[in-house]
Amino acid sequence: MATHRLAELPTDVLKMIESVTGPVHGVDMVSAGYNSEIAARLHLARVTIFVKGLRQDHPRAWTQQREADINPHTRDLAPALLWQIKEGGWDLLGFEDLGGRHADYSPGSPDLELVLQAMWNLAAATPPATVELKTMPQRMSTYVTDPAELRFFEGHALLHTDWKPDNVLITNGQARLVDWAWASSGAAWIDPALWVIWLIASGHNAQEAESLAALHPAWDKTPAPHIDAFARAQQRLWKSIADADQPGEWTHQLHAATQAWAEQRR
Structure with a gap:
């Protein structure tokens, strides 16, 4: 809410x-x-x-x-x-105060390369042992139909997970990430997978969005069924949010984006 x-x-x-x-x-x-x-x-x-x-x-x-x-x-x-x-x-x-502006995810935006660079830098980080973080299997447990799929999301990467353009500031030729409230641990490919949804909502088709996510070093190392399962889980998650209609219209846009992505994966 x-x-x-x-x-x-x-x-x-x-x-x-x-x-x-x-x-x-x-x-x-x-x-x-x-x-x-x-x-x-x-x-x-x-x-x-x-x-x-x-x-x-x-x-x-x-x-x-x-x-x-x-x-x-x-x-x-x-x-x-x-x-x-x-x-x-x-x-x-x-x-x-970093200043700057929110990232532009639209097709052809020069910000896309900067966001990818930030994502690559984040991929080198590991979850700090002193900070209690939820794992992605924990966060996705409600949204899979086969609990065995949860192991696909396991990993030791530090994840931001909230790639809304408002949470990415472009300043001094860099993309900087704000709002780490939903930081989690899990497989390194999950952040680019979550970015796919926002890219689709920003005007890319699902294939274009995935081609950008595939530039992340963890993507090609990931078995396709793992990403398939995550796309389905995200579709269910955003359907539940859209059905609750909170906080509003953008949740329906994200639900539509996850539907397009899950269909493309099929």
Whole structure:
């Protein structure tokens, strides 16, 4: 479910932030994304920072800690976490502000190569032993009809898993990844497989999308039945989300994309 995004920074939150940063000279509320109650770019005396937050009693407050815990292990891929505040009923994270713009996944976009490079760099990372992450078999267990297929998704790669274009910032000729709340462990080919869905939703046909995913070094090493099973599981997952109709129209677009992908795999 989508989280209601506040249109302005509450006074108590601003005071908590200023206790760490000093005076805030300007606030730009950010509308992109669905998982935070607070998302804002704050202008300080010399720099800007990005702040995201949830109330501590929010059902997804755990995502804040997940992002805080994973951040030291994602340097050069993600913006650095500067501080975390847990008080006054709020959980707030302050990140370096990368600036830049959201990635363009449309056919012919020069951003596609940059996203692939980020994905290749991420493929070299392993899940940190100190951070509790769900595995992809755990996350997909509800969406397979044959439990034996879950072993296809096993692996020791650190995965981002949420390749929505809003979560990829293009800055200084690089793609940088934000919103690591759904970081998981699993087979290295799963991130490019999840990217396929967003590529289709962005205007590629399924074959074109897969040809881009196939540039990832893990793709050609993966037996086709493993990817087939994942495509079917994603179709079921997005159908369940679309049937609930939350957070809205884009979920139906993603469901249609998974249908197109699963059909292409067949």
